[in-house]
Amino acid sequence: MVSLPALPKWRWPVVNWYSLMGVLLLVLVLVLLAWGGNRLGQTLADADRLPISEIALVGERQFTSDAEVQQALTEIDGASLVTANMQGVAAALTELPWVKRVTVRREWPNRLRVYLVEQQPRAHWNGDHWLNQDADAFSAPARPGLVPLPELWGPVNSNPKVWQHWLIFSQLLRLNGFEPAALELTARHAWKVQLKDGLELRLGRTDGVERLQRFIDLWPTLKTQGRRAQYIDLRYDTGLAVGWQLEQQENQ
Template identity: 45%
Template sequence: MSWAEVGQRWKLRLVQVDWYLCLGLLFLLLVVISLSMGAWKLNLIVNDADALPIEAVAIRGERARTSDEEIQVALQDLMKRSFFSADVNQVQDALEALPWVYQASVRREWPAKLKVYLVEQQVVAHWNGDAWLNIHGQIFDAPKRSDIGALPLLAGPEGQSKVVLTTYRQVSELLKINGFKLDSLSLSPRHAWHGSLDNGIMLELGREDKMARIQRFINVYPTLVKQSKPVAKVDLRYDTGLAVGWENAQKESQ
């Protein structure tokens, strides 16, 4: 066999090898294109609110102050998305932005439903006049409602709501077991405590030993009510004693 014949055979083999390589690359390219087209079409379907709409939202949990209409308004834009493209975190945020909603949990339920569980705010007091305080001592803003009964009036500096609520519970419990009801409690910017009872008596408790001072008031009250003048104010900011302001005396001074 001559060198020319050998060279010709190698050329044929190289041509054959290149042909198989081209066919393989072409097949791989077709596969990639097909997968990309499939993924693109799937993405269109998944995000198409007409193809996969959210057909229902199931609301669970006890609701006394959050209406269906408020929920519908809060979710009206989010409901325009498809079942898969709807962001449950955004749905949760939209619901928790409602004034009387404390917490919301959201999950998808195949094929076209969102399940929502709501927990409403449990209000325990008014805070600084126009806000509310929940059972955790957290401040929240919500419209006034006529269906909420009498609540204590609490007040204090920014960041002190939990401290004021805790102190109110302690002082109120001590007064309650002795026949008194605490209507309001406030903490001044200088950290002095002021309270008032449902019978109109004002209590000045100062900064320290507030529980001991409340007990001192309880102990001396039977003596105070024996006086001919009704008590208007009791100043307990003393180490061992107290000062009493009489109602008639205050009216005369005014």
């Protein structure tokens, strides 16, 4: 007779009820958070519940009208405070010709705050453009209230250089009683200054300040000639050449 080994007794598995309850609680919390987040998103995106009822426009404006701002802000019509595209609003306002920079912020519960910085024109540039406070060129229509500005001319991308030379040349001339009106950097990179009375000073490519000083020093002598100069050519190491106006021009 063969004896068989005794079979092990079967036992119910031991369940860690505390761990199971913890897992179930975590799943429940995650489900509630997902449901609550979805409901919150629907609520916040609902323009009827969080409409944009106020727009605070901050910044001094001289050349940008209320009508232009309102037209640019049509992009946020029907949007809630959350769904409104801040970058889109800023881009639309920046497209206005006299606007330099825009920042848009949300303010709960129902307001947008718009910080607007306008271009500050400092000079005319190449006839149909302007230079702003940073010597950047921009295009914009003329506006009432613009003060007379100097006329600056130069090749493409030369505006910072022309502006810096204008500041230096104009200051020197004004300190000595002259009224500069325009500055040109020609295609050959030579400088020309025009005074308000129409007199043109040809300075050449280098030593502009030294040559202007030469003009200033010799001007009392030139005035004694009894004739009106049309241009003065200072492109010489020493001395200058004078182009006199014709008698017919002087009598006009």
